[in-house]
Amino acid sequence: MSSAQDPLISASEQIDAGDEDNHRDEGRLESNKPGPASPSLFIWLLTLSAGISGLLFGCVISSTLISLGSSLSNRPLTALDKSIITSSTSLFALLVSPFSSVLADSLGRKRVILVADVLFILGAGVQAACSTVWVMVVGRSIVGMAVGAASFVVPLYIAELAPAEHRGRLVTMNVIFITLGQVVAYIVGYGFGEYGHANTAWRWMVGLGGVPAVVQLFMMMAMPETPRWLVMVGRGLEAKGVVEKVAGGKVAAREVDATVKGIEIEVREEQEGRRLRRRRAHGVDGKAGWVEGFDELFSIRRNRRALAIACLLQGLQQLCGFNSLMYFSATIFEMLGFPIPTLTSLVVAVTNFVFTLAALLIIDRVGRRRILLWSIPFMVIGLLLAAFGFSSIELSSSNSAGSTTAQGNAIVILMSIMVYVAGYAIGLGNVPWMQSELFALNVRSLGSGIATATNWGANFVIGLTFLLLMDALTPTVTFALYALICVGGYVLIWKFYPETAGLSLEEAASLLEDDNWGVR
Numbered sequence: 202m203s204s205a206q207d208p209l210i211s212a213s214e215q216i217d218a219g220d221e222d223n224h225r226d227e228g229r230l231e232s233n234k235p236g237p238a239s240p241s242l243f244i245w246l247l248t249l250s251a252g253i254s255g256l257l258f259g260c261v262i263s264s265t266l267i268s269l270g271s272s273l274s275n276r277p278l279t280a281l282d283k284s285i286i287t288s289s290t291s292l293f294a295l296l297v298s299p300f301s302s303v304l305a306d307s308l309g310r311k312r313v314i315l316v317a318d319v320l321f322i323l324g325a326g327v328q329a330a331c332s333t334v335w336v337m338v339v340g341r342s343i344v345g346m347a348v349g350a351a352s353f354v355v356p357l358y359i360a361e362l363a364p365a366e367h368r369g370r371l372v373t374m375n376v377i378f379i380t381l382g383q384v385v386a387y388i389v390g391y392g393f394g395e396y397g398h399a400n401t402a403w404r405w406m407v408g409l410g411g412v413p414a415v416v417q418l419f420m421m422m423a424m425p426e427t428p429r430w431l432v433m434v435g436r437g438l439e440a441k442g443v444v445e446k447v448a449g450g451k452v453a454a455r456e457v458d459a460t461v462k463g464i465e466i467e468v469r470e471e472q473e474g475r476r477l478r479r480r481r482a483h484g485v486d487g488k489a490g491w492v493e494g495f496d497e498l499f500s501i502r503r504n505r506r507a508l509a510i511a512c513l514l515q516g517l518q519q520l521c522g523f524n525s526l527m528y529f530s531a532t533i534f535e536m537l538g539f540p541i542p543t544l545t546s547l548v549v550a551v552t553n554f555v556f557t558l559a560a561l562l563i564i565d566r567v568g569r570r571r572i573l574l575w576s577i578p579f580m581v582i583g584l585l586l587a588a589f590g591f592s593s594i595e596l597s598s599s600n601s602a603g604s605t606t607a608q609g610n611a612i613v614i615l616m617s618i619m620v621y622v623a624g625y626a627i628g629l630g631n632v633p634w635m636q637s638e639l640f641a642l643n644v645r646s647l648g649s650g651i652a653t654a655t656n657w658g659a660n661f662v663i664g665l666t667f668l669l670l671m672d673a674l675t676p677t678v679t680f681a682l683y684a685l686i687c688v689g690g691y692v693l694i695w696k697f698y699p700e701t702a703g704l705s706l707e708e709a710a711s712l713l714e715d716d717n718w719g720v721r
């Protein structure tokens with residue numbers, strides 16, 4: 202085959218010839234070339250190692266305050282104690298995620314995962330050994346820092362290592378671990394609650410949470426840094442080795458070269474652009490710091506757009522109310538008269554897990570935008586049906602209707618919640634974590650960190666307001682409000698979120714240059 206016929210050969214030759222105008226095309230070719238049928242064993246291993254953080258994240262987010270009894274501060278917990286203990290985790294996750302993005306650029310993606318592991322282990326130990334409420338809050342806050350850092354850096358790490366055609370699937374693997382962690386937390390919580398000794402069971406539960414972090418610490422030490430970060434810090438040769446390893450020997454050396462060159466070109470262009478902007482603004486040359494990172498994120502149109510979309514998706518993922526079910530579904534099911542509410546809650550966690558698995562199978566074929574536009578309507582239907590079910594219960598209880606009607610309504614609500622959760626898990630539960638593909642490399646880490654902070658901020662708000670809303674506005678209005686938020690989110694996604702499935706990271710990020718936000 203001649204080089205004219207072979208797009209890859211011609212692309213790399215053009216690069217070698219120094220034709221900068223054509224360099225952008227190279228990234229496009231990288232994404233369109235037929236990739237290996239399935240990810241290599243090495244990339245699976247790497248995703249597994251990084252995904253253990255997801256397991257920890259899931260366990261932490263779902264670990265309800267199992268019976269602490271009077272084992273802290275020699276008194277029963279007050280409502281204030283409970284809300285401070287619960288919200289300290291999301292608050293610290295929120296504070297730490299943008300900060301750890303700065304660390305991910307200076308120390309590297311992998312080291313931030315290692316730091317998060319150390320924090321997980323420390324936090325688990327402090328919680329397991331604590332005897333006062335305030336030490337418990339300290340332990341939960343340390344775990345919050347770990348979750349904040351890990352929830353942002355793991356999807357970034359996976360996305361930067363994954364081949365374009367499998368990226369969605371591999372990032373979704375991380376969400377599978379999160380949802381699996383949630384299922385495990387429910388089962389363990391239920392088991393300890395039913396059969397454990399009240400004063401020690403919870404210590405075991407939080408303490409054992411440190412074990413996966415120890416396992417991950419050792420596994421991650423053997424894993425490489427991402428090629429993109431390596432190129433960014435001038436270690437191009439190492440980057441080539443990693444690309445080769447990820448491909449599992451299934452691609453030709455020239456394709457590896459082309460991939461690394463594509464990244465190098467992007468880095469060079471961005472450094473050049475940054476230098477020019479600095480010179481124009483301050484008349485000086487020099488190394489850009491993280492303040493410039495913020496400046497670039499907000500002053501350049503394409504970066505601003507990427508940030509707006511990533512924050513929209515992450516905010517919507519939480520404001521749609523899903524985690525209120527994770528935190529309080531047992532309370533809801535108790536209210537509805539289910540005999541073992543914690544077991545009914547497990548149904549929610551399992552539905553979430555199973556449909557996230559389904560997302561794994563179809564996400565790269567269906568595409569991110571399309572999967573959201575298909576699945577959000579199911580969330581709206583589920584929420585509205587649940588709202589309707591609650592309104593019937595409110596009516597029937599005020600008319601003191603028979604318990605069969607109430608039971609029927611409770612089942613309708615459970616089914617509607619399952620429809621909602623399925624819709625959530627297949628789209629909104631995982632697509633926002635593909636945030637890094639929206640950003641150009643120089644602002645990728647910072648942008649992902651801010652979007653992750655948006656996720657934790659909205660999570661904090663939902664956790665804090667759900668019970669209050671149920672009380673002040675009735676369950677019907679609360680669920681209808683979440684449906685309204687989903688409708689608003691749907692319209693914004695339809696207007697502004699372009700499809701990024703199958704594109705290289707470089708190509709996906711440049712979509713947002715378009716006047717129509719890359720949507721058409």
Ligand SMILES: O[C@H]1[C@H](O)[C@@H](O)[C@H](O)[C@@H](O)[C@H]1O
Binds near residue numbers: 380
């Ligand atoms: O992607 C995850 C997943 O959907 C979890 O089930 C949810 O609890 C988290 O908040 C979310 O970030």
